[in-house]
Amino acid sequence: MDFFRNVSLKIKLLGIYFMGLVLLGVVGYGFFIYLEIDNYLRDKEIFDKQAQYFQEKSFNHMKYTMDLHGILTKLYTSAGEEQLGREDIIREFVNNVLLFNDNQYAFALYDFSGDLISSSGSEFETLMNFSPGNRAKIVHLIKQAYETRIHGSYIDFAAKDEPRGYFVNTMYFEPLNYYIMSLDKTEAAEKNINSILKRKRMEIIKAVGFSFLLGLVATIIVIGFLFTYLRGMTKNINSITESIDALAASGETDMKLKAGNKDEIGRMIEAFNNYLQKRINMERFKQLIEEDQNIVEVYTRIFTLLDTFGIKNFAIYEVDDAKNRINYLNHEICGDSCTLEPMPCASDILIHADECRAKRLAQTVMGEPEYRSCPKFLGYDEGRKHMCIPIIIGGTAGEVVHITIKPEKEEEFKNKLPVLQEYLRNASPVIESKKLLKNLRETTLKDPLTGLNNRRFLEEYTEFLIAENRRKNTNIGILMCDLDYFKKVNDVHGHEVGDKVLQMLSAVLKSSVRASDIVVRYGGEEFLVIIKEAGDDEAVITVAEKIRENMQNYEMKISPSVTIKKTLSIGISIFPRDTENFWQAIKFADISLYKAKEEGRNRVIRFRQEFWDDHGEDY
Known part of the structure; x- marks a missing residue:
């Protein structure tokens, strides 16, 4: 069994195929021989029945001949009383025989030399006149009857198309020295049963021999085709193995196996290539998304x-x-x-x-x-x-x-x-990795207390913001906001309440501007609001006043029994109207905020150039 496992696929398939052919030959030829023997036995049974039929037929024929002899004897005996001559007896004999004769038999009277004396029909005359050989056969039958008094045999007579066989009985009538000859006009189904059976046996032997030779030739041809196919198949399999080894050794993902034909092996190679291509596409897709920035x-x-x-x-x-x-x-x-x-x-x-x-x-x-x-x-x-x-x-x-x-x-x-x-x-x-990086990045760009963008976000976003503004050719409103007297909140209520106040302020700021605007916790209690596509000064001031009023009117419930209100001071600058430098515009807004504090807080101050002239050295 181990040997069979280790031999090549070619030998395995050849061995299996050869065993299959042997089994096919044993079963097929055995079945063929069985059928032939069965036919032989069936034919033999039929021939046995035919032999029985011929025996009965021969008996009836012989009885008919003896009846003819009896009639002729009776006529001969009565002829002496009636003083009849030989010719009268023959005439009476023919007439009497015709009364009970049927179409199955024909009869005739011959003398010893084979001359026809009389007959019931033309059969004997036709046979004798057809060929000398037929007359010689009749003469021979007469001689046999002379010796044995009665004789029966099967005789082939020459005929026009082919020889015709008849059963002929001959009986000697001594008083007249004539020979009564009767002929069974029905031909036999077979001339000789034993010869038929012998021929049948020869046909079986020939059929078996021919089948064996034919099967041998077919086997040789099929084995030749199979060997050729297996040689090509093993060549393909070896090629596949070599290609896979080369693929594993080289690591080339674009490498594909080659199929020599489109049979099962070829389809297997095609399926493998399709699978390999799918895996390659998946790996490329994964590599691409790994290299994506976000x-x-x-x-x-x-x-x-x-x-x-x-x-x-x-x-x-x-x-x-x-x-x-x-x-x-x-x-x-x-x-x-x-x-x-x-x-x-x-x-x-x-x-x-x-x-x-x-x-x-x-x-x-x-x-x-x-x-x-x-x-x-x-x-x-x-x-x-x-x-x-x-x-x-x-x-x-x-x-x-x-x-x-x-x-x-x-x-x-x-x-x-x-x-x-x-x-x-x-x-x-x-995706998990990219989302994690996104979340980590957002935590560095978000203020953890308020959830707003922090100053680092502004530093990274500034370049994009400036480019977008230049492309659209609009203004950006910059609002620097600071809670008034925020230190008192921490001193009176504690830093926890101070944190809540900052969270509430961030909520007020976000609710007071558009979703496209940016709110940044710039540091401590200072918040920066960037108004994109701001329009003119009046529009920016309107937004700032809205923020200030919303904060002024906002009631901050810091405990179940304590509610406070806070005001907001706001300084405004507009980029690039006030300056082409974005960070300088933020400084202008910060100076304006400082001016709002000086003038009493809870107010909005638009940047003017003199603010910079008075306080620029402080920055």
Whole structure:
């Protein structure tokens, strides 16, 4: 058994095939021989029955001949009383025989020399006249009958088309020295049963021999074809092995195996190449997203991936576990160009993340109109199906890829699904890493107390802000804000209350400006507000007054029984109207704030050049 395991595939297949041929020969030839022997036995049974039939036929024929002899004897005896001559006896004999004769037999009277005396028909006369050989055979029968008184035999007579065989009985009638000859006009089915059986046996021997030779030739031909095929197959297998070894040794991801033909081996090579190409594509995709600068670029690449899969109706949701919210990324990443439909799910999943079934279960959710597994999907009434695939990060759903499936695309999507899921699984650790880096970066750019951007953020964002402003050719309003008498809050109520006051101030600032504007905790109780696309001075002053009034009117409840109010002083500068240097514009706003403090606090002061002239040396 170990030897069989270790031999080459060619020898294994040849051995199996040879054993198969042997079994086929034993079974096939054995069955053939069985059929031939069975036919032989059946034929023998038939021939035995025919032999019995011929015996009965011979008996009846002999009885008929003896009846003829009896009639002739009776006529001869009565002829003496009636004084009849030889010719009268013969005539009476013929007439009497014709009364009970049937078409099966013919009879005739011959003398010893073989001359025909009389007959019941033309059969004997025709036979004798056809050839001398036939007359000689009749004469021979007469001589046999003379010696034995009665004689029966099967004789082949010459005929026009082919020899005809008859059973002939000859009986000697001594008083008249004539010979009664009767002929069975029906031909025998076979001349000789033993010869038929012998011929049948020879046919069986020939058939078996021919089958064996034919099978041997066929076996040799098939083995030749098989050997040729196996030689090519083993060559392909060796080539595959060498290619895989070379692939492993070189590490070349673009290397592919070559198939010599399109048989099973060729299809196997093609399947391997397809699998290898898929793995290569996945590795390249993973490498690309690893090299992407931030999570937004990774999301953009996933959008492109879905498009290459032919998936048009999709949405990607980002889960914010800290806030238990979900962000709809389609419009944020690529606007309306990456989806053919609005958000496919109910909007309440954005506010309460656990309303999303795929997020809550952290497993793929498949829904269809008949079984509405996710009540938040809005396409059931249109007969659509959907699949939500979570991207698992740290054991929970970090993102959810929602795909709406049209009925006519369902089978095509099912074929692509396993590969798509593999791509998303490969992307999971990269997404986790990018989000972690994003969160770490945000913590360095955010003020931990108020959640506002800090001064470091402003330093990194300034270049982009200036470039954007120049491109749009607009102004930027810069508001430096400071709480009035904030030190008293810390001294009277403590630093914990002071922190709460700063948090409330940050809330007032954010609620008083647009979402596109930027609020920065610049340091201590100082806050910087950047008004983008600010317009003229009046517009910026209006925003500043709004902030000041909102703060002035805001009641800060620092305990169940204590409520305080605080005022705000604001200094304004406008970039680039006041200066082409952005950081100098911030200094101008800071000088204006200082001026507001000097003039009594709780006021808004617009920068003027004399402020710099009076206090520029302080900066």
